[in-house]
Amino acid sequence: MINNSTIKFLDRSTPPSIFTIICLSAVGALAMNMHLPSLPAMADTFNISYSAATLTVTLFLAMNAVFQFVVGPLSDRFGRRPIVLICMAIFCVSSVGCIFSTKFEMFLFCRLIQAIVVAGLVLSRAAIRDVYSQDRAASVLGYATMGMAILPLVGPAVGGNLEVHFGWVASFWVLLGVGILVFTLAYFDMGETNKQKSSSMAVQFRAYPELLRSRRFWGYCITATFSAGAYFAYLGGAGICRTRNFQS
Numbered sequence: 708m709i710n711n712s713t714i715k716f717l718d719r720s721t722p723p724s725i726f727t728i729i730c731l732s733a734v735g736a737l738a739m740n741m742h743l744p745s746l747p748a749m750a751d752t753f754n755i756s757y758s759a760a761t762l763t764v765t766l767f768l769a770m771n772a773v774f775q776f777v778v779g780p781l782s783d784r785f786g787r788r789p790i791v792l793i794c795m796a797i798f799c800v801s802s803v804g805c806i807f808s809t810k811f812e813m814f815l816f817c818r819l820i821q822a823i824v825v826a827g828l829v830l831s832r833a834a835i836r837d838v839y840s841q842d843r844a845a846s847v848l849g850y851a852t853m854g855m856a857i858l859p860l861v862g863p864a865v866g867g868n869l870e871v872h873f874g875w876v877a878s879f880w881v882l883l884g885v886g887i888l889v890f891t892l893a894y895f896d897m898g899e900t901n902k903q904k905s906s907s908m909a910v911q912f913r914a915y916p917e918l919l920r921s922r923r924f925w926g927y928c929i930t931a932t933f934s935a936g937a938y939f940a941y942l943g944g945a946g947i948c949r950t951r952n953f954q955s
Contacts, residue, residue: 716896717895717896718896718898719894719895719896719897719898720898721898722834722837722838722897722898722900723831723834723893723896723897723898723900724896725847725850726892726896727831727892727893727896727897728831728834728835728847728850728851729850729851729853729854730827730854730888730889730892731791731827731828731830731831731889731893731897732827732828732831732832732851732852732854732855733854733855733857733858734798734824734827734885734886734889735771735824735825735827735828735855736828736854736855736858736859736862737858737859737862737882737885738767738798738821738824738882739764739767739768739771739859739862740764740859740862740863740866741862741863741865741866741878741881741882742763742866742875742878742879743764743862743863743866744863744866744867744870745866745867745870745875745878746760746761746763746764747760748870748874748875749763749814749875752875753810753811753814755811759811762815763814763815763818766815766818766819767818767819767821767822768822768935770819770820770822770823771822771825773822774822774823774825774826775825775829778790778794778823778825778826778829778830779829779833779911780905780908780909780910780911780912781908782826782829782830782833782901783901783904783905783908783910783911784904784905784906784907784908785904786899786901786904787830787833787834787837787897787899787900787901788893788897788898788899788900790826790830791826791827791830791893791897792890792893792894794823794824794826794827795824795826795827795886795889795890795893796890797820797823798820798821798823798824798886799883799886799887799890800820801817801818801820801821801823802817802821802879802882802883802886803883804816804817804820805817805818805821805879805882806876806879806880806883821882824886827889828855831851832848832851833900833901834897834900835847835848835851837900837901837902838900865878865881866878869881
């Protein structure tokens with residue numbers, strides 16, 4: 708376990724700073740909902756229904772869940788740093804794909820690949836567990852959660868203003884810029900924290916049955932599910948109202 712004095716900012720030989728951890732945790736939240744106010748405009752651009760446009764949210768969240776099953780074991784086997792960098796690079800490439808897509812199917816595919824950004828959330832927390840004591844980890848997790856809580860609030864507002872002034876694609880240009888920034892920050896500041904790499908990815912997979920039998924896990928899971936569901940139901944309803952007003 709370490710203390711703050713042993714962490715140096717922009718030093719790849721030391722664990723990531725709290726600032727880098729916050730950025731890694733928050734970028735996924737921004738990617739999740741920044742484009743929500745632009746769903747009606749996206750539907751018009753691709754000549755699809757609003758309900759089809761909402762698949763960019765629904766399937767993105769589903770892929771978030773799928774990727775979490777993979778990035779955890781991969782980081783246990785190969786380390787946190789390389790997996791974070793690879794996933795952030797993929798996020799940037801998929802953002803470019805979203806920007807230049809000419810068909811909705813292509814856009815949706817790139818949007819689903821964007822969900823790999825969840826690695827920032829998962830592995831920043833894993834890094835905290837790797838290097839901090841239990842008491843100190845709770846404090847650092849609080850800072851990371853703060854970033855996750857703030858960006859979902861400001862993301863749709865920023866995305867809406869970007870659409871008004873520059874079009875809905877502007878949100879994905881911003882996500883590309885943020886992705887490059889976070890990739891650069893992780894490259895220069897995130898040293899490897901996993902000092903006890905597993906010999907096989909199967910080790911973590913074998914622990915999943917025990918996790919699924921845990922009542923505490925399901926309690927946390929259900930709480931997060933209902934809170935996120937209420938939030939996105941509200942935003943989705945707001946988008947439908949906006950579409951109806953526009954058509955009338």
